[in-house]
Amino acid sequence: MAGSAQTPPGPGVVAAPTADRAPVLSATPTPITPDSAALRRQRLRLLVGGTALGYGVLYTGLTTAWYTGERVPLHWFNDLPEWQQLDKCGHFWGSFQESRGAVDMLRWAGMSEKKAIWYGSFVGFVVQSPIEILDGFDPAYGASATDLAANFLGSAGLLAQQLAWHDVRIMPKWSFHLTSYAAQRPNVLGSNVPERLLKDYNGQTYWLCTDVGAFLKPGNRWPRWLQPAVGYGGQDMVYNDDGTNAAAGLRPYRQFYLSVDVDLRRIPTRSVVLKRVFYALSIFHLPAPALEYNPRNGFGFHGLYY
DSSP, rough: OOOOGGGGOOTSBBOOOOOOOOOOOOSSOOOOHHHHHHHHHHHHHHHHHHHHHHHHHHHHIIIIIIIIOOOOOOOOOOOOOGGGGGGHHHHHHHHHHHHHHHHHHHTTTTOOOHHHHHHTTTHHHHHTHHHHHHHTOOTTSSOOHHHHHHHHHHHHHHHHHHHSSSOSEEEEEEEEEOSGGGGHHHHHOOHHHHHHHHHHHGGEEEEEEEHHHHHHHHOOOTTEEEEEEEEEEEEEEEEESSSHHHHTTTTEHHHHEEEEEEOOGOOOOOHHHHHHHHHHHBBBBBEEEEEEEEEEEEEEEEEEOO
């Protein structure tokens, strides 16, 4: 996927800023040649068609492989107190990153900057929210209003940054490490590594990483690839609610982190392949030293936190 700084703006629209300049309004519209107009239409058709196909395959697979049991009337379930709210962080992170990709792909397809931002920013909410409807018909689950809210906030967070800066300066990221908790309840927390990546909240940490250099004056010497990061996680969660965990001798607690991160998008390279790889990997927080605080053990330091 191409970043915003690599895609030229359409005629008469505001150009996306680079790291060193603010958006400017073109004094004279850039002429659209027949070849470039045809290329944009081709890209847009490819993008819309591929997205629609992938969307259909995803939800067909869910309805035929996952939601195959008894169905009940649509109902709601309040799961906000569960898992120390790490599942809500996951919804926010997923919706934000899906929207980020959509905005940049619409730019690549030649859509105007304004339309790319507004249409693309809510793709994450549109992609993730139907899962709540499917959950709402499942007797074991139920639709979650707080999951929908987290989906919306993820998309809205991306929209706000794009409207303000035409870029992402505060990036939510994710990291994971394997824990021993999954072995205690593998049917829920995962019986293999791919399942544990998705289900074991004890191993998940969610981060907010800030592009400090983007907020400083042009010409500053802050390395744009180095970003401070704050993180959030939790431990001792085998069951979804604190009462059941307590009955099993567990006391879930929250963890807070202060660390740094490497923004791979800012690593200089002329390779188009590497740029795309770095763009995709920029959703992850890379291992780094971290200071931790939690209410059970106080402060602690990790030489390399995953």
